[in-house]
Amino acid sequence: xxxxxxxxxxxxxxxxxxxxxxxxxxxxxxxxxxxxxxxxxxxxxxxxxxxxxxxxxxxxxxxxxxxxxxxxxxxxxxxxxxxxxxxxxxxxxxxxxxxxxxxxxxxxxxxxxxxxxxxxxxxxxxxxxxxxxxxxxxxxxxxxxxxxxxxxxxxxxxxxxxxxxxxxxxxxxxxxxxxxxxxxxxxxxxxxxxxxxxxxxxxxxxxxxxxxxxxxxxxxxxxxxxxxxxxxxxxxxxxxxxxxxxxxxxxxxxx
Amino acid sequence: xxxxxxxxxxxxxxxxxxxxxxxxxxxxxxxxxxxxxxxxxxxxxxxxxxxxxxxxxxxxxxxxxxxxxxxxxxxxxxxxxxxxxxxxxxxxxxxxxxxxxxxxxxxxxxxxxxxxxxxxxxxxxxxxxxxxxxxxxxxxxxxxxxxxxxxxxxxxxxxxxxxxxxxxxxxxxxxxxxxxxxxxxxxxxxxxxxxxxxxxxxxxxxxxxxxxxxxxxxxxxxxxxxxxxxxxxxxxxxxxxxxxxxxxxxxxxxxxxxxxxxxxxxxxxxxxxxxxxxxxxxxxxxxxxxxxxxxxxxxxxxxxx
Numbered sequence: 060x061x062x063x064x065x066x067x068x069x070x071x072x073x074x075x076x077x078x079x080x081x082x083x084x085x086x087x088x089x090x091x092x093x094x095x096x097x098x099x100x101x102x103x104x105x106x107x108x109x110x111x112x113x114x115x116x117x118x119x120x121x122x123x124x125x126x127x128x129x130x131x132x133x134x135x136x137x138x139x140x141x142x143x144x145x146x147x148x149x150x151x152x153x154x155x156x157x158x159x160x161x162x163x164x165x166x167x168x169x170x171x172x173x174x175x176x177x178x179x180x181x182x183x184x185x186x187x188x189x190x191x192x193x194x195x196x197x198x199x200x201x202x203x204x205x206x207x208x209x210x211x212x213x214x215x216x217x218x219x220x221x222x223x224x225x226x227x228x229x230x231x232x233x234x235x236x237x238x239x240x241x242x243x244x245x246x247x248x249x250x251x252x253x254x255x256x257x258x259x260x261x262x263x264x265x266x267x268x269x270x271x272x273x274x275x276x277x278x279x280x281x282x283x284x285x286x287x288x289x290x291x292x293x294x295x296x297x298x299x300x301x302x303x304x305x306x307x308x309x310x311x312x313x314x
Numbered sequence: 315x316x317x318x319x320x321x322x323x324x325x326x327x328x329x330x331x332x333x334x335x336x337x338x339x340x341x342x343x344x345x346x347x348x349x350x351x352x353x354x355x356x357x358x359x360x361x362x363x364x365x366x367x368x369x370x371x372x373x374x375x376x377x378x379x380x381x382x383x384x385x386x387x388x389x390x391x392x393x394x395x396x397x398x399x400x401x402x403x404x405x406x407x408x409x410x411x412x413x414x415x416x417x418x419x420x421x422x423x424x425x426x427x428x429x430x431x432x433x434x435x436x437x438x439x440x441x442x443x444x445x446x447x448x449x450x451x452x453x454x455x456x457x458x459x460x461x462x463x464x465x466x467x468x469x470x471x472x473x474x475x476x477x478x479x480x481x482x483x484x485x486x487x488x489x490x491x492x493x494x495x496x497x498x499x500x501x502x503x504x505x506x507x508x509x510x511x512x513x514x515x516x517x518x519x520x521x522x523x524x525x526x527x528x529x530x531x532x533x534x535x536x537x538x539x540x541x542x543x544x545x546x547x548x549x550x551x552x553x554x555x556x557x558x559x560x561x562x563x564x565x566x567x568x569x570x571x572x573x574x575x576x577x578x579x580x581x582x583x584x585x586x587x588x589x590x591x592x593x594x595x596x597x598x599x600x601x602x603x604x605x606x607x608x609x610x611x612x613x614x615x616x617x618x619x
Contacts, residue, residue, distance in 0.1 A: 066412070
């Protein structure tokens, strides 16, 4: 793995181009999760009553926040990366400089992570306005770190998808068949307790399940059951996804 | 003079297609070296290996003594590439394109600023500094690619079909700039389909066809050796060949029939032209031999002596 500090240059290039459409992306990254908060949080929350001793929104926010990180990071490293690779030939010009192919892909993963973080922070501001926030300043920092970690994970997973994508349509399979269902299987909107055993087991294979669990613990300040296991699974998934994301992209880019 | 690039038995395969098939060449420091050939000859595959974005399948390839492979940041940092396809960063302005490229090469900011100013003037784009890439014409984009390729003050400049698709004005401007760079001591590698371009710029060329090198040499002497100095073209129907050849066949003048035209290759066209006039043939052209003739002879049909 031929990685170097030049990852930062690739990130910087994205940042310079980002300043031109920063506000439109703010709207886009806020949109979907914001609807979830309003419709599920306020609409459905009214029927849910108290939820584990607190209003439903306290349950919902930590999950929606992590899913907004997931969605932003994932789409940046699908659509964003695909456009740069196929339409703009940006990767060709990057790897003709001392930037290695691995640097270029890792730089885009770092960028996807950043886009996820921006979405997450925007949601956090909304949550704050609703009066829902992590229990302490330390947990606030932990939450930011978690968002970054989740951002790298879903950016890397998208790189794997992008490395096989013949065209844009390909991405809708991944979004519609994997990412969106994951929202409903990972305990974002409701707890998994009432699922039959096989569905619970199935949910353990979804990275979002573990990330949402950790996020809830950070918000509440109370370590949930299996927290260590959640961390372990996420770290393993991230290491594997990052490695494969870069290797498979390299296979596509270097001919 | 030292050799900057050395290739021995170089091979490039893509799955089951052999793009470069066992070629060897040496490129000397300070010269302009041209790869000529039709589409699919293996030119671009060859230079992509030289500037370390495509792995060598087999054989040896070194640049300044270092082995060329895709992990070689050292070779990439002394090389400037003018790509065939315009791959400027469309999300950035002209100035930003150069500035970020300078960062990629770890060039200190002050030095980068100076070079950006100098090279934008050099390619006559200093008025377009804050323009978006979409606002530039194709010729301007190609010139910006030249400025971008120079930003790291490269020892080796690689230009992959730098003038394909340009109008004559833009093409001549690009040629002038490339010649200036060579005068300043850079080593230049050029690929082209245009024989005129190779004659204008190259000290030495190789003619590639189907992944192999057919001929190597200095453009002028290649023409002399392969064709002679003049060509006489006579446009007549094939049926008249016998009649014409019986009158015109002179020792030393090879001839070839291609489509509707009969070509004669010779040292001096005067004798031939005199006879042509006697025969009262009309559609006739006597012109100096060019690389294109060499090229067509080598890659095209065989000569009948």
